[in-house]
Amino acid sequence: LEAVTKPQVYVFLSIVLDERGAKAANKYRKNLLAAWNWGMECIEGFPQVVAPFKGVKPFPVEQTDRYVPSEEDVVKVLQQAEGQDLVFLLTLYFTGGRRGEIFRLSWERDVKLDIGKIRLSDNKAGNGQKRFRWLDMHPELLKSLTWWREARPCVVDNVFMQTHCDGSLGEPYRQRNTFMKRLCERAKVKPFGFHALRHKSAAITFVSSGLNAAQVLMGHYRATTTDRYVRSAGLYTDHSAIMAALGGSGIGQAV
DSSP states (O other), X not given: OTTOOHHHHHHHHHXXXXXXXXXXXXXXXXXXXXXXXXXXXXXXXXXXXXXXXXXXXXXXXXXXXXXXXXXXXXXXXXTTOOHHHHHHHHHHHHHTOOHHHHHTOBHHHHEETTTTXXXXXXXXXXXXXXXXXXXXXXXXXHHHHHHHHHHOSSOOSBSSBOOSXXXXXXXXXXXXXXXXXXXXXXXXXXXXXXXXXXXXXXXXXHHHHOHHHHHHHHTOSSHHHHHHHHHHTXXXXXXXXXXXXXXXXXHHHHO
16 A cells, blocks of 8 residues: 555556546545545554545536436336335435435334334545434325335335335345336336436426425535526526516516
């Protein structure tokens, strides 16, 4: 470890940059830096020196609008799902949750069907502590989860489970890498993933109820984070409402 130098790190991250792009290279840098700092605290004999990853600046990332699917495309994808898969997608949509938050859902801790509440958790507090937020369930989500609790093939605490293999039946999902790709192909729509569905929920909430409501749905600690999501989704670029307001005012009419 003492032999790892900043130039070596830069060359390695540059290779990742060329092969996978700036976002992937910056993610490698962040994770390796976190691992090094953890090693300094927790592993006996780990070099007590500044991590070489810290000296390499993040690569600039070209900011582009995030792809947010149309409502029609989301409906087409939902129509391709059934059973647990459909309930899973509805839970993503009605809670605006992250994929990992939905994977972690527990019947005992997080789902209260009797009062129509669902709890999501994340590790976004910045100090390693978990954050929790309770949300009211939409009636359709409550109906879907109530059905799934009765229809599930085995009684386990995790809400969503692997059902395709006897050896892992009932085990919680860790990832579903090809799930959305297959549904989009069957629906014949431009591919989008779990996070795009979260953005769609936020976009609909923002348009109808404003930034604060979108912030609550997404579970952002700061409104500025939600604002960045909204802007990256292109929701501030439509000036028609502004023009209509200015033109419809007393000044606009006089003009």
